[in-house]
Amino acid sequence: MTTPAEHPRHQLNEVVHSPVRFSIMAALSKAESLDFKDLRDAIQVSDSVLSKQLSILEKAEFVKIKKSFAGKMPRTSASLTGTGRDVWAAHLQTLRDIAGG
Amino acid sequence: MTTPAEHPRHQLNEVVHSPVRFSIMAALSKAESLDFKDLRDAIQVSDSVLSKQLSILEKAEFVKIKKSFAGKMPRTSASLTGTGRDVWAAHLQTLRDIAGG
DNA sequence: AAAGTACTTGACAACTTGGAAAGTACTTTC
């Protein structure tokens, strides 16, 4: 009795799969950490969208947000957590598994 | 004055990006054509979902549906169109561009 | 004091998804 293998699609992480969040994860995977504005400009989204999507990623514990000051002005920067890096790597692998190449 | 390059995320094809349709495209990219039931079993979705998603892909002209008979029973099979293959390849490339690998 | 910076939140409208169920058009079985 062989249990049919689950299609790899089921391994896709929904939080990571949305284009904007996928782009955020990608950008953060390539840098130690990025400032809000740099991230916003890099992936080209509105402040509002970035703020919301970052919150979703933070709640999922894939990203950590650090608030500090640049002189007297507030500065928000984001980076991947360990979990975030693992999930990102697994997501990419799943994509490859589905694409089959 | 350099126009800032558009983030590759904008090149993602929404029709292809949804997990189920991504899986359909992937499966079809690996075969000449697949029968409805084989596709349904391969990607593990309900008849209803497969039928709907296939219609969306057909309307976008990424997939062509061929209806024939296996003996006296109807048989539906799907395959990628030329456009479908191009879009699929471009989508995968965009994913790679974003993932940066 | 007015305007700006750096975000965050809330109200919305527009879509997208999937499941359940019914429908279509036959074919097969009892």
Added chain:
DNA sequence: GAAAGTACTTTCCAAGTTGTCAAGTACTTT
């Protein structure tokens, strides 16, 4: 030949997702 099954397709619906726009917060700068 009536009931059941096959192979999908469609409709109805409830739920969740996205983005935009406007407003809010808490200061800083002019």
